[in-house]
Amino acid sequence: MTTQTPPGGTDGPQMAMDLERALWRSGVPVGACLRLLRDAIARYPDHLGLAARLALRQREQADWSSAPPDLKAMIWAGGEIASPLDLHCLLDDPAALARAAASAAKHYSALVPITRPPDRTARTSGRLRIGYLSGDFRGHALGQLAIGPIECHDRTRFEIFGYATLAGDGSDLHQRFVSAFDTYRDLAGAPAEAIIEAIRGDEIDILVHLSGYTHGGRCEILPSRPAPIAVNYLGFPGTLGMDSIDYIIGDPIVLGASVIGQVREAPVLLPDCYQPNRRLGHPPAIADPAAERVAHGLPETGVVLACFCTVQKISEPVFARWMAVLRRVPDAVLWLLDHPRTDPGPRFREAAARHGVAPDRIVIAPSLSSEAHQARLALADIALDTAPYGAHTTGSDMLWSGVPMVALLGESFAARVSASLLRAVGLSELVATDLDQYEALILALAQDRARLALLPRRLVEARKASQLFDAARLTRHLETAYELMWQTHCAGEAPRGFSVVPPQGSGRGSEWPNWAR
Numbered sequence: 271m272t273t274q275t276p277p278g279g280t281d282g283p284q285m286a287m288d289l290e291r292a293l294w295r296s297g298v299p300v301g302a303c304l305r306l307l308r309d310a311i312a313r314y315p316d317h318l319g320l321a322a323r324l325a326l327r328q329r330e331q332a333d334w335s336s337a338p339p340d341l342k343a344m345i346w347a348g349g350e351i352a353s354p355l356d357l358h359c360l361l362d363d364p365a366a367l368a369r370a371a372a373s374a375a376k377h378y379s380a381l382v383p384i385t386r387p388p389d390r391t392a393r394t395s396g397r398l399r400i401g402y403l404s405g406d407f408r409g410h411a412l413g414q415l416a417i418g419p420i421e422c423h424d425r426t427r428f429e430i431f432g433y434a435t436l437a438g439d440g441s442d443l444h445q446r447f448v449s450a451f452d453t454y455r456d457l458a459g460a461p462a463e464a465i466i467e468a469i470r471g472d473e474i475d476i477l478v479h480l481s482g483y484t485h486g487g488r489c490e491i492l493p494s495r496p497a498p499i500a501v502n503y504l505g506f507p508g509t510l511g512m513d514s515i516d517y518i519i520g521d522p523i524v525l526g527a528s529v530i531g532q533v534r535e536a537p538v539l540l541p542d543c544y545q546p547n548r549r550l551g552h553p554p555a556i557a558d559p560a561a562e563r564v565a566h567g568l569p570e571t572g573v574v575l576a577c578f579c580t581v582q583k584i585s586e587p588v589f590a591r592w593m594a595v596l597r598r599v600p601d602a603v604l605w606l607l608d609h610p611r612t613d614p615g616p617r618f619r620e621a622a623a624r625h626g627v628a629p630d631r632i633v634i635a636p637s638l639s640s641e642a643h644q645a646r647l648a649l650a651d652i653a654l655d656t657a658p659y660g661a662h663t664t665g666s667d668m669l670w671s672g673v674p675m676v677a678l679l680g681e682s683f684a685a686r687v688s689a690s691l692l693r694a695v696g697l698s699e700l701v702a703t704d705l706d707q708y709e710a711l712i713l714a715l716a717q718d719r720a721r722l723a724l725l726p727r728r729l730v731e732a733r734k735a736s737q738l739f740d741a742a743r744l745t746r747h748l749e750t751a752y753e754l755m756w757q758t759h760c761a762g763e764a765p766r767g768f769s770v771v772p773p774q775g776s777g778r779g780s781e782w783p784n785w786a787r
Contacts, residue, residue, distance in 0.1 A: 283317040284352060286310035290323065300612050303327060318349030318370070322356040326582050329359065330609055332617035334586040342366045345373075352377045355483050358507055358684040359582050362658035367682055368532040371511030374483055375534075379512070381490040382462040388470060390498070397429045398756055401474035401497060403465075404505065405436035405486015407447040407454075409640060411663035412505045416480055417443060418548030418741030419748055420450045428749065431472055433457055433465065436486040462491050469496035476752050479515070482506020499755050499765075502535055504545070507662070507684035509533040516765040517755060519748070520544045520683070523690040523786050528681040536765040538755075540747045541772045543694035545666060545687065548741035552733070553671045554645045563649055567633050572601030573716045576650035576673070578635065578643075579664050581609045583656040588678070589618075591709040592654060593625035599716045603631045605650060610637050647671035651722060652715055655708075660688040666738065669695055674725035676715065677701045678708045679785060689786070694738035695729060698783040747772065 290306050307324040314320055318341065325338035338360060345366045351357065354370040361367060402420065406412040423430050432451035437458040438444040448454050453472065457465050465488060469477060477497035481487035482505050492500060492514045502510050503519040510518075511534050518525070518535035521544040525537050556562050560570040568574055575592065577584065584606075596602050606618060619629035635646070644667065653668035653675035655661050661668070661675065665688045668675050677688035679701050689701045700715075702708035715722050733739055747770045754768060 283310060283314045283320050283350075286314075287319055287323055287353070294611070297611075300327065300331065316344065316347075316349065318344045318373075319351040319353060319356075321349075322351060322360060323353075325360055326356045329582040329584070330580075330614070331612045332581055332584065332614040332621065334589075334621075345370050349373070350377065353483055354508075355506065358682065359659045362680045362682050362685050364508070364529045364532040364682045368509050368511060368534070371483070371509050372534070373511075374489075375511040375513075378489040379493045382494070385463075385466065385494045387495045387498075390473065397425075397427055398752060399429045399431065399473060399475045400752060401431040401433055401469055401472065401477045402451075402480055403433040403435065403469075403477060403488070404480035405434070405484070405488075406481060406505065407432060407434045408436070408439040408444040409441035410443075412480060412484075413443050413447065414663055415546050415666075416504060417446055417450065418546035419745045420447060421548060422742045422745035424745075424749060425452070428752070429453075431455070431474060433469065435460075435465070435481070435488045462488065465491050466494050466496045475499065475756060476501060478503050479510075480505045482510055499759055501538075501755070507659075507687065508682065509535060517751075519751065521690055522769075522782065523693060524683050524686045526686060526786065529683050529686070530767075537767040538751050539767075539769040540744065540751070541770055542737035542744060542747070543690045545662070545691065545738070546741050546744045547666050547670070547739050549670055549733075549739055553648060556645075556648055559649065562646070566635065566646055566649060568605065568649060569601070569603060572603060573599060573652065573719075573722075574603055574605050574650045575652050575654055575712065575716070576605040576647075576668070577654040577656060577661075578605075578607045578647070578668070579656045579659075579661050580607070581612065581614050583659045585657060587705060588657050588708075589621060590625065591705055591712070593622060593627050594709055595712050595716060596622075596627045596631055597625070598713055602716055603633050605633045605635055608634050608636050644671065647673060652676060652712060654712065655688045657685060658682060659684045660686070661691075662687045665691045669729055670733065670739065672726040672729045674700060674715070674722070674729065676708060676711045678705070679703050691738060693783065693786065695732040695736045697725070697728070698786075701783070701785060703785055 290303050294303050311320050321339050351370050351373050354374045357370050430452050432454045434456050455468055474497040476499045478501045484505055492512055495514055500515045501517045502515050515535050517538050518533050519538045521540050530537050563570055592604055615634040619632045622632050623629050648671045650673045653673045655677040657678045658680050665675055677692050679689045692700050702711050750770050
């Protein structure tokens with residue numbers, strides 16, 4: 271999860287944030303980044319973006335020693351922010367997040383002169399031209415998800431273009447993208463005008479913006495409407511707040527009642543989970559789990575509670591519930607992912623000690639290659655969700671590896687993805703709607719080893735039958751959505767929300783649970 275750095279920021283707060291991010295990416299010690307942000311906040315105490323960035327950097331160190339300012343009040347007071355993704359880790363308020371997105375939209379709309387789209391005669395026959403724009407056609411969590419539709423599109427009905435705004439990384443996944451697109455354009459480092467002209471020159475009918483306000487999103491191109499229809503999908507968990515984005519694609523959980531009224535775009539609800547997953551092969555089998563556990567610093571026996579979400583997603587209230595479970599289950603350990611820049615292990619262990627838990631029961635997993643990381647996931651017994659920004663790709667990774675996850679349903683899009691994942695694999699009973707229920711569900715699983723042993727078997731079956739891992743099925747639903755969008759456009763009608771109805775005979779997923787209605 272990386273926020274987009276807006277190009278060309280000239281005001282003092284934005285320059286400070288651009289400099290801080292550049293220093294961060296170049297490997298400058300985090301202490302220097304924090305000092306820079308604190309100095310900037312001393313000069314601009316009311317700037318929302320600076321306050322959110324500092325709070326996020328402190329989270330990345332598992333530093334909860336100082337409470338962040340009242341970000342919600344700053345938003346409603348008109349605070350400006352150009353990278354609203356930071357706020358999704360810190361707030362669970364769809365209305366406030368939508369207002370922050372509108373602030374970002376205003377910022378990006380001012381970066382590039384808006385050029386009028388050329389006159390085009392709407393095509394009524396031939397293949398629809400779908401353009402996907404992203405900085406993550408590479409070894410990245412978003413790339414891992416987005417590859418499914420790109421590879422599964424029906425080429426008799428659709429011509430698929432890829433617009434890469436960041437350079438490829440040479441990974442196998444990047445090569446799959448290059449091969450899968452009918453046309454792949456490397457636009458890394460290109461000025462906004464060149465990106466706009468490339469999309470217009472290809473006469474794209476529907477531009478699917480996969481990145482939103484994340485690194486490489488290039489949202490400054492959107493106000494010029496490089497394609498007749500623009501869609502917000504997959505990479506940013508919420509509205510972009512732009513008038514030039516016509517639709518947002520989700521499902522009835524992530525775009526539930528608390529969210530759907532706050533999005534600027536017309537909502538499109540897929541009948542299953544909105545997240546595409548195309549997993550090739552099967553997770554590697556672990557021949558000797560006890561030995562592998564020891565090799566990874568885990569105990570041979572006992573319950574391994576794992577959260578491999580990034581450190582910045584771990585909030586103090588959620589961590590406190592994990593500690594409460596560890597106090598009740600003496601042979602359990604908590605397995606967390608290291609952060610390559612901040613070494614959060616000592617801070618997590620200090621926090622555990624303050625909660626009355628032995629520090630050595632916190633096990634830190636070092637950063638590994640994608641393949642090695644995937645191979646170790648099955649050593650966990652229970653995957654733990656975070657809040658307010660929950661497990662997204664991390665969650666589906668765990669479920670694919672046969673590890674049941676306990677989810678914590680929130681109000682915002684980012685806080686509801688894990689619940690959508692669990693519904694899609696038939697495990698809605700593992701979704702909690704508040705912290706008390708969340709703790710109780712984790713504790714019940716950790717104490718009932720017989721029940722816990724059955725859940726991986728259900729997930730193994732879900733690999734074959736679950737809608738979550740059926741990328742071809744999801745792509746058919748996406749294609750239906752694109753065709754309906756195009757029909758609406760050709761009829762001269764304004765974008766309007768709709769639900770995609772599965773074709774007859776496509777099968778049904780799990781029933782919608784009460785909390786999703």
